[in-house]
Amino acid sequence: MINVNLKNLRKAHRYTQEEVAEKLNVSRQAVAKWENGDTVPDINNCIALARLYKVTLDDLVNHSQQKDGLGIQPKGKHVFGTVKVGERGQIVIPKKAREIFNIHPGERLLVLGDEDQGIAILKYDKMMHFVEAVYKAKECDE
Numbered sequence: 001m002i003n004v005n006l007k008n009l010r011k012a013h014r015y016t017q018e019e020v021a022e023k024l025n026v027s028r029q030a031v032a033k034w035e036n037g038d039t040v041p042d043i044n045n046c047i048a049l050a051r052l053y054k055v056t057l058d059d060l061v062n063h064s065q066q067k068d069g070l071g072i073q074p075k076g077k078h079v080f081g082t083v084k085v086g087e088r089g090q091i092v093i094p095k096k097a098r099e100i101f102n103i104h105p106g107e108r109l110l111v112l113g114d115e116d117q118g119i120a121i122l123k124y125d126k127m128m129h130f131v132e133a134v135y136k137a138k139e140c141d142e
Contacts, residue, residue: 001061001062001063001064002034002040002041002046002060002061003034003035003036003037003040004065005059005060005061005063005072006031006034006035006041006049006060007035008065008071008072009049009053009055009060009072010031010035012071013052013053017031017032017035020049020052023048023052024045024048024049024052026045046060046061050075053072054074054075055072055073055074055075056075059072059073059075060072081094093121101123103123107123107124107125108123108124108125109121109122109123109124110122110123110124110127
């Protein structure tokens with residue numbers, strides 16, 4: 001599985017095997033063997049590869065595009081799938097998203113919109129703390 005991920009990530013980042021080898025200070029043959037599944041990179045090279053491609057080490061090693069239906073997402077970026085808007089405009093936030101972002105029933109969320117960029121949903125409390133910090137910083141500058 002890691003060999004498929006390495007090849008897909010390299011191609012997605014438009015690197016040659018030589019470029020990856022140079023960035024990791026290994027031979028091009030080592031990169032080719034990893035991608036062909038002949039050998040597996042050691043843990044230090046796996047860490048370096050995850051950093052190079054900005055993905056988690058777990059995704060680098062375990063991700064299955066056939067199973068998940070998507071390529072490896074950049075570290076910290078998520079695709080939770082689609083949600084259906086109910087007749088009254090309500091949506092259900094996927095369980096995995098609620099877990100990752102620690103969203104609980106009854107919490108207030110702030111919905112922002114940009115006609116060109118789309119909709120963003122933020123935790124109200126976190127946004128208000130940010131706004132207060134910006135306001136205080138501005139007061140200090142004046």
